[in-house]
Amino acid sequence: MTNFGDLDIFARVVSSGSMSTAGRALGLSPAVISKRIKRLEDRLGTRLLQRTTRQISLTEAGQGFYERVLSVLAGLEDAEAFVSGRSARIQGTLKVSAPTSFGRMHIAPHLKPFLDAHPDLTLNLVLTDEFTDIVGGGFDLAIRIAELGDSSLVARRLAPVRRVLCAAPAYLASYGTPEDVEALKHHTCLRPHNNDAWRLEGPGGAVLYRPEGRLVTNSSEVIREAVIAGFGIALRSTWDVGQELKDGRLVRVLPSYEGSRNVALSAVYPSRQFLPAKVRLLIDYLAELYGPVPYWER
Template sequence: MTNLGDLEVFVRVIAAGSMSTAARDLGLSPAVVSKRIKRLEDKLGTRLLQRTTRQISLTEAGQGFHERVLTVLGGLEEAEAFASGRSSEVNGTLKISASTSFGRMHVAPHLKPFMEAHPDLAIHLVLSDEFTDIVGGGFDLAIRIAELNDSSLVARRLAPVRRVLCAAPSYLAAHGTPETLDDLKKHRCLPAHNHESWRLEGPTGPITLRPEGMLITNSSEVIREAVIAGLGIALRSTWDVGAELKTGKLVQVLPRYESSRNVALSAVYPSRQFLPAKVRLFIDYLAELYGPVPYWER
């Protein structure tokens, strides 16, 4: 039977992205980590990792093996918590992925109560606007704002997401307020990414626009600041600009049109028969924090 410690070393190497980093995290030497990975490969009779001087990557066999090992280790963690009656007492590290803006505005400010309730649990929060490979990155869960179609992952809806067209009063005073979607062609629009499509739903059903923007950036936060400064019209989530809409810094335009109602805020995690207590507790915490009518909508 395969040594359980070797499996844990293997998973840590994938999460860390290198043997040297994993060795440092585990308090082992890189040579010992390499030896244990080789022992695991010899035991299985197949190569799990492709190694170069700069990085490692999973082979096809390694990818499938990694997914199944995560299931095994997750089940063991849940079984230990159940058997010891410590289902609400969690420890170790909870690795979370979230988008940069949402993580900064609506995750980080709320970590303190959760961490104080679970003092033996460390949080590893990774913020990025790039698509995150949850399994390959060793994440316990990701907080995503999207239409979710990946059947290999499990998702729990945390809150609805509304995106509205908005602009600063100063911009509307200078350029006028659009009354129809066709009027947007005469205005400065601020798509979050170059060539981004705006998918809206209105009185006649769904419609897709491809606004032409004068500002090109890879940062959604730059677009946020630009629309507040009066540079143009943008399609923004209410979790992002709810405060500005309430105070009047921004005004909703064409209110009959909003983004697709299929987009939601969800907690996404690898499909496992047993969900680790630390993941379940954090998802429950977020679900209660946000809810069907999230605080930025109240």
């Protein structure tokens, strides 16, 4: 039977991407770490890691094994918490990925109560607008705003996401207000850098429109500031521009149309039977904070 310590060492090597880093965390030398990994591979009769002088990567067998090891280790943590009655005393580091703007606006302001309630917990919050490799990056959890497809990951819906077409009053005063989707081609539209089409839902059903404009950027925050400044029409989430819509700095354009309702705010995590208590607590906290009618919609 495989030694559970070897599984923990393997998981730490993968999450850190380095035997020396894993060794420092565990108080073991790189030579000992290497020996334990080789012992595990010999026991399984397959290579789990590809080693070069610069990096370590998972083999195909190693990837599948790693996902299952995470499940085993999470189950052990859950069992220990149940037996010891320490579920309220959460420890360790929780590594979370989230979109840049959403993380700044709707996660960061609410972290203090959560961390105050769990003083032994450290949160490593990584903000990026790219979809991170949760398993390969060693993330416990990712917050995503997307229409999620099939994957080996588990997703829990935290809140609906409404996206509306909007523009500054000054822009509409200068260039007029479009009366239908077809009229958007006569306007400056602030398009995403990947040139994805706008998936809209309106009175006649789903509509696909590919926006055109003179500004291309990989920054969602640049698009936000540009639409407020009167540069054009944008498709924005209400969590992002709700206050501007309320105070009149932005107004709805084609109000009978909205972005696809399949897009949602979700917590995504590796598939496992038992979630670590620290991950479950943060997911529950965010689900209660946002809810079916999130505060930016009230």
